[in-house]
Amino acid sequence: xxxxxxxxxxxxxxxxxxxxxxxxxxxxxxxxxxxxxxxxxxxxxxxxxxxxxxxxxxxxxxxxxxxxxxxxxxxxxxxxxxxxxxxxxxxxxxxxxxxxxxxxxxxxxxxxxxxxxxxxxxxxxxxxxxxxxxxxxxxxxxxxxxxxxxxxxxxxxxxxxxxxxxxxxxxxxxxxxxxxxxxxxxxxxxxxxxxxxxxxxxxxxxxxxxxxxxxxxxxxxxxxxxxxxxxxxxxxxxxxxxxxxxxxxxxxxxxxxxxxxxxxxxxxxxxxxxxxxxxxxxxxxxxxxxxxxxxxxxxxxxxxxxxxxxxxxxxxxxxxxxxxxxxxxxxxxxxxxxxxxxxxxxxxxxxxxxxxxxxxxxxxxxxxxxxxxxxxxxxxxxxxxxxxxxxxxxxxxxxxxxxxxxxxxxxxxxxxxxxxxxxxxxxxxxxxxxxxxxxxxxxxxxxxxxxxxxxxxxxxxxxxxxxxxxxxxxxxxxxxxxxxxxxxxxxxxxxxxxxxxxxxxxxxxxxxxxxxxxxxxxxxxxxxxxxxxxxxxxxxxxxxxxxxxxxxxxxxxxxxxxxxxxxxxxxxxxxxxxxxxxxxxxxxxxxxxxxxxxxxxxxxxxxxxxxxxxxxxxxxxxxxxxxxxxxxxxxxxxxxxxxxxxxxxxxxxxxxxxxxxxxxxxxxxxxxxxxxxxxxxxxxxxxxxxxxxxxxxxxxxxxxxxxxxxxxxxxxxxxxxxxxxxxxxxxxxxxxxxxxxxxxxxxxxxxxxxxxxxxxxxxxxxxxxxxxxxxxxxxxxxxxxxxxxxxxxxxxxxxxxxxxxxxxxxxxxxxxxxxxxxxxxxxxxxxxxxxxxxxxxxxxxxxxxxxxxxxxxxx
Numbered sequence: 001x002x003x004x005x006x007x008x009x010x011x012x013x014x015x016x017x018x019x020x021x022x023x024x025x026x027x028x029x030x031x032x033x034x035x036x037x038x039x040x041x042x043x044x045x046x047x048x049x050x051x052x053x054x055x056x057x058x059x060x061x062x063x064x065x066x067x068x069x070x071x072x073x074x075x076x077x078x079x080x081x082x083x084x085x086x087x088x089x090x091x092x093x094x095x096x097x098x099x100x101x102x103x104x105x106x107x108x109x110x111x112x113x114x115x116x117x118x119x120x121x122x123x124x125x126x127x128x129x130x131x132x133x134x135x136x137x138x139x140x141x142x143x144x145x146x147x148x149x150x151x152x153x154x155x156x157x158x159x160x161x162x163x164x165x166x167x168x169x170x171x172x173x174x175x176x177x178x179x180x181x182x183x184x185x186x187x188x189x190x191x192x193x194x195x196x197x198x199x200x201x202x203x204x205x206x207x208x209x210x211x212x213x214x215x216x217x218x219x220x221x222x223x224x225x226x227x228x229x230x231x232x233x234x235x236x237x238x239x240x241x242x243x244x245x246x247x248x249x250x251x252x253x254x255x256x257x258x259x260x261x262x263x264x265x266x267x268x269x270x271x272x273x274x275x276x277x278x279x280x281x282x283x284x285x286x287x288x289x290x291x292x293x294x295x296x297x298x299x300x301x302x303x304x305x306x307x308x309x310x311x312x313x314x315x316x317x318x319x320x321x322x323x324x325x326x327x328x329x330x331x332x333x334x335x336x337x338x339x340x341x342x343x344x345x346x347x348x349x350x351x352x353x354x355x356x357x358x359x360x361x362x363x364x365x366x367x368x369x370x371x372x373x374x375x376x377x378x379x380x381x382x383x384x385x386x387x388x389x390x391x392x393x394x395x396x397x398x399x400x401x402x403x404x405x406x407x408x409x410x411x412x413x414x415x416x417x418x419x420x421x422x423x424x425x426x427x428x429x430x431x432x433x434x435x436x437x438x439x440x441x442x443x444x445x446x447x448x449x450x451x452x453x454x455x456x457x458x459x460x461x462x463x464x465x466x467x468x469x470x471x472x473x474x475x476x477x478x479x480x481x482x483x484x485x486x487x488x489x490x491x492x493x494x495x496x497x498x499x500x501x502x503x504x505x506x507x508x509x510x511x512x513x514x515x516x517x518x519x520x521x522x523x524x525x526x527x528x529x530x531x532x533x534x535x536x537x538x539x540x541x542x543x544x545x546x547x548x549x550x551x552x553x554x555x556x557x558x559x560x561x562x563x564x565x566x567x568x569x570x571x572x573x574x575x576x577x578x579x580x581x582x583x584x585x586x587x588x589x590x591x592x593x594x595x596x597x598x599x600x601x602x603x604x605x606x607x608x609x610x611x612x613x614x615x616x617x618x619x620x621x622x623x624x625x626x627x628x629x630x631x632x633x634x635x636x637x638x639x640x641x642x643x644x645x646x647x648x649x650x651x652x653x654x655x656x657x658x659x660x661x662x663x664x665x666x667x668x669x670x671x672x673x674x675x676x677x678x679x680x681x682x683x684x685x686x687x688x689x690x691x692x693x694x695x696x697x698x699x700x701x702x703x704x705x706x707x708x709x710x711x712x713x714x715x716x717x718x719x720x721x722x723x724x725x726x727x728x729x730x731x732x733x734x735x736x737x738x739x740x741x742x743x744x745x746x747x748x749x750x751x752x753x754x755x756x757x758x759x760x761x762x763x764x765x766x767x768x769x770x771x772x773x774x775x776x777x778x779x780x781x782x783x784x785x786x787x788x789x790x791x792x793x794x795x796x797x798x799x800x801x802x803x804x805x806x807x808x809x810x811x812x813x814x815x816x817x818x819x820x821x822x823x824x825x826x827x828x829x830x831x832x833x834x835x836x837x838x839x840x841x842x843x844x845x846x847x848x849x850x851x852x853x854x855x856x857x858x859x
Contacts, residue, residue: 167264221263247305260278471531477516491515532553538572562600588618599612599615632665704735755799
């Protein structure tokens with residue numbers, strides 16, 4: 001990544017000097033078809049930028065990452081590309097007050113999902129293109145000023161193969177062999193977009209009468225590869241889209257400002273989705289080739305609504321610099337769930353948020369790289385790594401707390417004023433706080449200082465003192481913080497008291513909503529209440545905290561967790577128990593035992609699937625090595641038992657089938673998986689479709705029960721892009737030294753694999769049942785990561801550094817090797833050091849968890 005970075009200081013200096021009037025971008029992607037003329041395969045990109053300079057005579061630069069530049073013209077004067085272009089920047093000297101820059105370049109198609117990605121479908125040979133830029137990859141496609149606060153209108157035109165369709169942010173027309181697109185409103189470079197190819201395209205329409213009586217007409221479109229068309233449930237995508245547009249217009253009072261609304265499901269996508277105005281892109285895995293649970297549909301709806309919220313939070317109003325990335329991502333994450341609950345069939349989405357989304361935040365907030373929600377983003381590498389659990393899920397959790405703090409009406413009115421005052425502009429934290437102060441009447445500076453400008457997560461623990469009559473004499477909430485981040489915060493919380501009914505159900509009988517602040521807060525409203533069996537200190541999930549339990553509550557959960565009747569309360573308790581496990585306060589085998597005992601009673605399918613993931617993580621990471629085999633066998637036995645007992649054809653049956661496959665290790669379990677694949681065995685109601693077949697094949701491959709010929713035969717059966725990814729993963733999973741060496745070489749020593757196949761190879765390489773086989777790669781990892789970071793794109797660098805860290809070599813020796821690398825590479829790029837520090841912290845947490853688990857057994 002040499003020379004590709006851009007610092008905040010450079011961006012500030014350029015923004016103070018320049019203002020951009022317009023872009024005209026002409027791309028010729030006809031070279032996407034046919035034999036390439038060497039590597040890298042390139043396309044022509046001609047960009048005209050009109051911009052002003054506040055200090056005539058000053059110098060600046062434009063951004064462009066391209067193999068070659070044919071011509072550069074500034075204000076009618078031809079410049080020598082060899083002199084002004086260094087591979088990443090174009091030097092601009094002696095600027096006038098008004099300027100016109102024309103750059104004619106040969107840009108490279110991408111195979112890493114960054115820039116203009118080119119994908120060849122193995123099923124039919126068709127070629128598909130799409131762009132992905134955030135935070136700063138539009139410069140791989142056209143010359144520009146790559147920073148969010150230099151907004152401008154864009155006009156795109158694209159020459160493409162005759163049989164193709166092309167889309168961009170604005171509406172397009174084909175004339176004389178050229179696709180020309182309507183000029184956009186002023187937007188940032190990173191949310192411009194082009195999609196081109198023989199995509200399967202479906203249309204619909206949205207109409208709404210606005211308060212002034214006029215009609216808002218929004219053409220809707222949705223697209224995917226032709227090979228996925230048989231599985232594409234566009235009707236459901238459009239249903240959620242229309243529900244979301246209704247919801248956001250009801251609440252935002254600002255008409256959707258970008259004309260049409262296309263949604264493209266594209267291959268080999270690095271992210272979940274991207275909020276390009278008028279042309280949102282999604283990973284195509286949101287088109288389901290086989291049976292999935294409602295949790296998958298809920299997740300897709302959440303992403304659709306998250307990206308739609310960005311049309312206002314992020315596209316209409318954009319942060320000045322990536323420090324305030326949260327101004328769009330935290331809001332979109334909150335609004336995605338808020339709208340899912342308020343507008344769609346997924347009315348329990350806050351349960352998923354509490355159980356799944358916040359788990360991401362809790363993990364990120366306890367890493368050494370944790371940061372305030374309003375982060376210190378020094379450069380683009382910092383920005384890339386800050387698309388994390390803090391910026392998204394913690395930020396959304398804190399906004400949920402803010403709604404409880406100021407009230408929903410004041411919060412939404414603040415949003416409405418924010419949009420109207422800052423439309424098509426750029427903002428900072430202070431701009432949002434000022435409107436919230438107006439609408440709520442509260443001083444937001446103190447709240448922001450505590451919640452947005454400090455890092456770390458607080459733990460809240462109940463203390464219950466009983467009077468002689470058995471009633472509560474005093475109930476207090478104790479707030480704690482980590483030594484590294486000692487900030488205590490004001491929390492608006494609900495305290496729920498639970499006890500069993502005569503029928504055995506564990507139900508809430510008392511609730512108090514109050515403010516918790518400081519190290520200890522007495523909840524006076526609950527004094528005199530009958531003694532509880534369970535105290536839930538963040539009932540209804542109003543705040544962002546780790547829930548702890550008093551001894552009585554923990555004992556109640558050990559025996560009666562499955563008796564909790566409220567799904568959200570149950571999800572909160574499961575989340576709290578998982579945090580206790582990760583914090584080495586609950587032995588991992590105890591957590592596994594709770595899953596075995598109570599997961600079968602979980603009605604919420606999303607929570608059940610999260611429990612399966614946590615149980616697997618507990619087994620791989622936190623169970624002491626000497627207990628791992630026994631615990632794994634218990635999980636496999638339990639999963640098979642629940643699979644056989646589940647309602648035939650139900651989504652619970654499917655979830656247990658997948659979990660059984662992930663835990664299967666002994667000969668009998670592997671034989672059953674093989675027989676389910678061949679049809680020699682059946683389980684009533686279980687449809688072993690193609691996606692489930694691959695899920696069964698991976699453990700078979702990892703344990704040596706499915707060789708290369710079996711996997712080749714399966715690919716022949718499923719000769720698609722998805723099938724190829726599955727096959728690559730399974731091939732890398734085989735328990736052979738030669739296989740591991742080949743997989744390592746394909747990822748580390750070669751750049752032949754696309755981003756999706758790099759990801760699949762890494763996933764197959766790291767099998768928890770193959771720790772001894774992987775041991776030699778621990779030392780090799782530390783030898784190569786600096787070179788990988790230097791030579792590869794940041795996305796591939798992140799994938800390799802994270803994915804190949806030797807976390808399965810879970811011993812102090814690996815910690816020592818990590819520390820030695822960090823000491824020897826004190827001057828390594830901060831983003832690379834951050835990734836290594838995070839991996840080290842996860843491993844240290846693993847070792848503490850294993851020690852806790854071992855003590856519980858021996859003690």
